[in-house]
Amino acid sequence: MIEWSYQPFKKIIPPETYRYAATGGFNVVLDIFLYFCFYNFILQKQIVDLGFVAISPYIAAFLIVFPITFTTGFLFAKYITFTNSLLRGRVQLIRYAISVGGSIVLNYVLLKLFVEYLLIWPTIAKMIITIIVVIYSYAVQRYFTFKTGKIMLLRKKSNQS
Secondary structure (H helix, E strand, O other): HHHHHHHHHHEEEEEEEEHHHHHHHHHHHHHHHHHHHHHHHHHOOOOEEEOOOEEOOOHHHHHHHHHHHHHHHHHHHHHHHHHOOOOOOHHHEEEEEEEEHHHHHHHHHHHHHHHHOOOOHHHHHHHHHHHHHHHHHHHHHHHHHHHOOHHHHHHHHHHHH
């Protein structure tokens, strides 16, 4: 389906970038939808008191949704977007976790800033932050997590000979 929908954009966007936008776009929509549902309906905008720490509802919603979109994001990136990477799956997963760690820090800091200091509604803040994090994430995944590089491609070709 992604390859079919890519046809009109073939001359202006590289296939890898388009696949990242398509799968990442789906993952972003899933993330925002789940965040909205957890924040508004499951947590009901209430502080989550774990006994040893109290977590604001907008941070709790982020923490609940994160493992779901981490998993779908990695699987989409590995099997749909960055299929030319020669790195082992374990290495990709570790690097993906590192890159997502940066995304978590960005999400957390920016959520705190936007909601508590700039007084932006949590769901709107999450949407704005998502744009910032997507740009960061694409760069890190392309050049670090699922790195292909010329040397790696040459090794693959020589191993196939």
